[in-house]
Amino acid sequence: MEMRYWAYLAAKLIVAAGLFRAGWFGLHAVWPAPEPFMRVHLDPFARDLGYTVVVMGYGLLALGAFYLILLDQRYRCRTCLRRLRMPVTTGAWNHWLLGPPRTEYICPYGHGTLRVPEVNIGGNADPNWKPIEDMWKELEELEPPRK
Ligand SMILES: [Zn+2]
Numbered sequence: 001m002e003m004r005y006w007a008y009l010a011a012k013l014i015v016a017a018g019l020f021r022a023g024w025f026g027l028h029a030v031w032p033a034p035e036p037f038m039r040v041h042l043d044p045f046a047r048d049l050g051y052t053v054v055v056m057g058y059g060l061l062a063l064g065a066f067y068l069i070l071l072d073q074r075y076r077c078r079t080c081l082r083r084l085r086m087p088v089t090t091g092a093w094n095h096w097l098l099g100p101p102r103t104e105y106i107c108p109y110g111h112g113t114l115r116v117p118e119v120n121i122g123g124n125a126d127p128n129w130k131p132i133e134d135m136w137k138e139l140e141e142l143e144p145p146r147k
Pocket residue numbers: 077078079080081082107108109110111112
């Protein structure tokens with residue numbers, strides 16, 4: 001079930017969008033768009049340099065924030081949303097058995113592993129998530145619950 005995973009991503013994006021929307025209005029409260037020049041209303045974006053710089057900077061800030069949200073989401077467990085740990089690099093270019101270089105992350109609670117290819121080959125660089133619930137279910141069944 002990855003519903004929680006996607007709900008978490010959606011929640012983060014909604015919160016970020018809300019914050020940047022609020023910031024946008026706050027920005028215009030302290031830095032209003034330039035008054036129309038001689039009653040001709042041109043787009044103030046390209047006309048006023050200061051305004052342009054502020055708007056572009058804000059846009060880049062928002063872009064960076066969304067990028068970080070997506071990056072953070074990529075390295076989270078699909079089951080419990082915890083940050084994945086223990087990156088292990090496997091594979092080598094000159095070893096046919098190990099395959100191409102990739103980095104494997106594991107959930108600290110053992111829900112699964114994420115395999116991230118080091119290089120993008122043929123556009124197939126999507127991280128490969130593999131749940132390992134079976135192994136842990138077996139372990140839990142073998143071991144009596146501690147109290
Ligand atoms: Zn987990």
